[in-house]
Amino acid sequence: MNNSYDIVIIGAGVSGSAIARELSRYDCKVLVIEKDEDVCCGSSKANSGLVHAGYDAKPGTLKAKMNIRGNELMTALASDLDIPFKRIGSLVVCTDESRRSGIDELYERGIANGVHDMQILSASEVKELEPNISDNAVCALYAPTAGIICPFRLNIAMAECACQNGVEFVFNSPVISIDRIDEGFCVKTSAKTYTCSVVVNAAGCHADDIHNMVSSRKLHITPRRGDYLLLDRSCDGFVKHIIFPQPTDLGKGILVTPTVHGNTIIGPTAIDNDSKDEAPATSEGIAKVIEGSSRNVKGLPLKQVITSFSGLRSHEDGGDFIMEEVFDCPGFFDCAGIESPGLTACPAIGEYMAGLVADKLSLRLKSDWNGICHDVVKPFELPPEDREKLIREHPEYGRIICRCETITEGEIIDSIRRPLGAVSLDGVKRRTRAGMGRCQGGFCSPRVMEIISRETGISLDQVTKNGGSSKIVYGRTKDEI
Amino acid sequence: MRSDIVIIGGGPAGLAAAVAAAKYDPSLDIMILERDAELGGILNQCIHNGFGLHTFNEELTGPEYAERFEAQLPDLGIKFMLNTMVLDVASSSVTAVNSDQGLFNIECGAVILCMGCRERPRGALNIPGLRPAGVFTAGTAQRLVNIEGYMPGKEVVILGSGDIGLIMARRMTLEGAKVKAVCELMPYSGGLKRNIVQCLDDFGIPLFLSHTVIDIKGKERVTSVVIAEVDSNSKPIPGTEEEITCDTLLLSCGLIPENELSRAAGIKINPSTNGPVVNESFETSIKGIFACGNVLHVHDLVDYVSEESARAGISAAKYVKSSSFGEDCSVIEIKAGTGVRYTVPSFIRLGEIDDNVTVRFRSGNVYKNSYVDVLFDGEQKYHRRKQIITPGEMEQVILKKEDLEKAAGEITVAITES
Structure with a gap:
């Protein structure tokens, strides 16, 4: 049955994506379930973009440990995944x-x-x-x-890397219920139902709702x-x-x-x-x-x-990160209360949580794991000769779509076609910066909409800002004539 | 690559500057670099009429107005490149990129900056609320409707009474949308009187002066906005809130000249206009770089853009052809006095005027039955009564050459109330 997985991760923010990437090192079948249309849609998309040094959290707390370890890991991670840091x-x-x-x-x-x-x-x-x-x-x-780090690229790159190593993702799929079944769980979303041995709860502000579906000891975020x-x-x-x-x-x-x-x-x-x-x-x-x-x-x-x-x-009443197997629900792991320094901590959170799950399921490392991922090619960050060659071979890298940030059509196409590619205007923005500049998409948004429509085969009036019913235009003019 | 004059931007300013320079000296090699897929700039989406009354004595649509200039390009031998984005400007070279040439340089004798302006986005207005789809600047909505042929929404509230907002109130109404309100923070409109009459009054669209939007609701798409009256400090007055159901909020809250290239080149910018400081020849603080149109200061009528840009084009032609251009250093400074936000130009070099000089300015407030005064070294030279002066309409005074030649160091343009 293809709706059966070893591990289901709920949430494709930085925590869920970091855990997914770390688990993709192992020989196992992993699914990430995300309620929104893209990765990086909750707390991960709107924060300070900082990698904290680690002097804030109380010594001994998970926040302190994860901050220090995350900070240490960030240099290598940013280099492997091509993240501005x-x-x-x-x-x-x-x-x-x-x-x-x-x-x-x-x-x-x-x-x-x-x-x-x-x-x-x-x-x-x-x-x-x-x-x-x-x-x-x-x-x-x-x-x-x-x-300082680009929070979007950090999140997106970890998810892309997980994806390229076999992790599956489903979007627009809020989790409705989790039921314990023989040897695992049945996770029901608004779209489909999945079975798995282990659930990892990385649902951000909703992590208490997800946790409280299975445990008698309630969380409150x-x-x-x-x-x-x-x-x-x-x-x-x-x-x-x-x-x-x-x-x-x-x-x-x-x-x-x-x-x-x-x-x-x-x-x-x-x-x-x-x-x-x-x-x-x-x-x-x-x-x-x-x-x-x-x-x-x-x-x-x-x-x-x-x-x-x-x-x-997502502030949990206890004030610290909660990263553990739930005591009254074996096989269900919480990664909850991940507020600041969550972005800094995410590489450590991924490492730690994947370690817990790997132990639980006695997972074996793969031999062919590839931890390297490249960002969208940015012609204006290339040496002149490489840029000339790129534009000669792919003229779309010479067509500027976003004037304020100097983003070309080639970059926008890449952001849509790549694994876990953008499906919305905000998705393109987070992957390329088109629309993030001083005019805030005033000039480029109609053109980015056209490219999304062309590349994904949907009509222009189906293009959304960020999924769901966030459509940008309401049909053709003179439609009702 | 080499050109005598490189013009950055093929909208109304760039076209008028190119045509005037070529007519002044047909031997000049002139190149227009345009970032869009066609010439004409924002005129292409301005399909309403009202353009050209001063220039051609007729009422043209935006595309027709642009066509009058574009049609002259082949005969005048003016070259242009489309889909070409300029990345860097200096007085004798311009760096640009497009799909055909990649990144390239054009060596040149002079540069004319004609990049136009952009609209102030929501983020720059600090409007609280959620960030759903359905919030557009008026110009983006205008492009979607008039060029792409799509409806941005069906029930519309407009914040700001700039001309594009007023024009879009009418356009959306004609396309079958319901425009429920236009809110203006100031106690007066930021647009032309004729647009208030023709675009709002004629369609029964209410204009709420001294009102702003204090909340935007709707997670995915706008579902309503809350408007409120503001006090004299532009602060919302508690108790005046009104929620209006709508799916779209259009913003027409000011235009910002696009001077990122100018700033990067080190050109001096006037903080009042956000455009370069220029002299009588529309030359910026860097010799050989000229500026005109909305990149210089935001205009109300395109006819004035054309007139000003023609002067800039001729000046650039003179600069390329004459080694003595601008050598006369006798300079008169023009200052913005009481009630005047800025003047263009800011300096006059007596040696470079062969005619009267038009000084354009905008007021900082509404003045009724007041006077525009021009003082030469503190002494009143011009005193002209005006029934009404508003920030939404550009004003001008024409200084006679013979008067300028007698002036000493400083001219002040001011508004005095009677």
Whole structure:
């Protein structure tokens, strides 16, 4: 029966995709079930894009361990999977003399967690590194191992790699029920029913709902919204490091950082949200982002904001990651409560969770596993000779579709045709950056729609922004005449 | 590759500049580089009429207006490349890419920047709410309807009363959609009076001044928006919220000149226009690079774009042909005084004027029964009564050559209330 798998992973965010990639090393049949139309649709798509150094989490917690291990693994993973990643370092800036001791505490915690190379910098040293830092800066914790990464490529690349090693993915398939059957589980989605020996629950904000289908010890996740503003690439260089305020009980606070693509991002807020699926930005949230960021840096060019967005963290009541086999449901593994530093931790989460599952099923490693994956070919990042050759052989790499980010038709076609290719406007955007620039798709979205329609064989009025009923146009003009 | 003049952009500005330069000196080798698949720029999607009243004394559609210029290109020997994106600009060379040539350079005598402008997107407006499909800039919706032939939606709310938004209110209505409201944050419209009358009033579409959108609802596709009245600080007034069911929100909240190439080239930008600072010849702060049309400052009428661009084209031709162009350094600065947001040009070099100089500007507010004053070194030279001056309509004063020749160092254009 082809709906039968060894392992079903629920959720194709960074956690689910990392676990899928790690499990694809083993000789086993794996299915990833995703409720949305693409990978990277939940918390993984809307976050700060950071690789944390690891001084935040309480020593001994899973958050601390996974952060440190994830940070260590990221260099090799980014290189293997062609993910934009830069270790630019982070600064936790103290702007209040009376809270100076808090920086020492963070330093000590970092040491306890195993963070390398940290330093406490004086106000003048901070100023030298970051000329736009607030004049109130007293000192800062500098952690050179912190970095910035493209969260979309990280997620997509891990899923692509899993796919190329035999993991199957199904989309638009919310899980409706999970029933225990002989030697495993029956997982019912809105589309189909699957059987498997092991379930891995990596359902993000919905991980409690999935867990509570099978266990008597209930989990409770609060979706906690983070609002962000993104600044145009013309502000590149405004800050050079990840700049955090001193953490408070409410979280790590509003940060200011460059992104790997040269934008500047500010945020996030931390506001408990009613819905697990809808994260509406509010004017209060946007105001908080602006207010918070301007406390640490001065003269932020807020006129250069090109978009605002909000993401949801899956905060579990216990406060730590939950990564274990559920005590009253053997064969069912939770990977829940993966809020910050989840993006940093994902390579470690994949390693750890796959290890638990491999032990459970006594899996054997494959001999032909291929852990290398290449990103969409970007003509403007190639050496001139290679670019000329590419355009000569494939003229579509000489046709610019997205003006703001200089993205060619060739890149968009590749993003659609590749394994687990894009099926929506947002899918193309996350894989190529077409529409992510300063005009936010004003010029290119009709043209990207045409390419999606042509490549996937659907009519233009069936093209969606992000799946479901998010259609962009409503049929032809004069349709009713 | 080599050309005397390279023009970046084949919209109304680029076409008018090319035609004027070629007519000024038919021996010039002129090349237009256009990123789209055809010449004409945004005019191609402006299928309504109202273009050309000043230039041709008739009412043309956008494509017809563009055609008047395009038709002249073969006889004038003007060359163009389509689907060609310029990546880098310097005063004597332009780098571009297309499918045929790959990445290539054109060495040139002068460059004219005619890249036009883009629309301010939702993200730049900080509108709270969800991010469903169905939020478009008015120009994107115009392309979908007029070029692609698809309906962006059936029940529409428009935020912003810029001209494209007003034109799209009418277009969507004619195509069978219901336009429920146009909201404008300011207490006055950002568009032309004639568009308010012809596109809203004639169709019974309500315009809510001092209103904005404070929430967008709908997870996958827009299901409604919440609008509210704003106070004099543009802050929503509690209790005035109204939810309007709709599937589409169009944005017409301002145009931004596309000066990424200019900035990268190191050209000085005027923060009020977001376009280059230019002199009487439309030359930027870099010698040999000229700018005209909406990349310079956002215009209300294309006729003015054509007129200004023709001057820029002739100036570029003179620059290429004459080694002494711009050598006269007697410079008069033009300042934006009370009520005036900016002026174009910002400088006049007396040696380069052979005629009167038209100074264009926009006001920062609505002024009724007031005066446009021009002061030469503080002394009032021009004093003209205007019934109404609004930010949505471009104003101009024409400075006579003989007056300029008597001026010393500084001219101020200001609005005084009576």
